[in-house]
Amino acid sequence: MTQPNQAPVIVIGGSLVGLASALFLSAHSVPVVLVERHTASSPHPRAIGYTPRTLELLES
Numbered sequence: 001m002t003q004p005n006q007a008p009v010i011v012i013g014g015s016l017v018g019l020a021s022a023l024f025l026s027a028h029s030v031p032v033v034l035v036e037r038h039t040a041s042s043p044h045p046r047a048i049g050y051t052p053r054t055l056e057l058l059e060s
Helices: 016-027 052-059
Strands: 009-012 032-035
Touching: 009 016, 016 032, 016 052
Parallel strands: 009 032
Antiparallel strands: none
């Protein structure tokens, strides 16, 4: 039996917002668990567009 993950933050959903939240928390040394129900990424993006600031954050 494996040990359960213990983290102060759980992020539900691996879309752009969920992934970005998990990455930003992890970059600041906050342990996080990301949970996504789908086993693969979607071939169809759901975002209409990204603001310049969003792109800056994703590139950093």
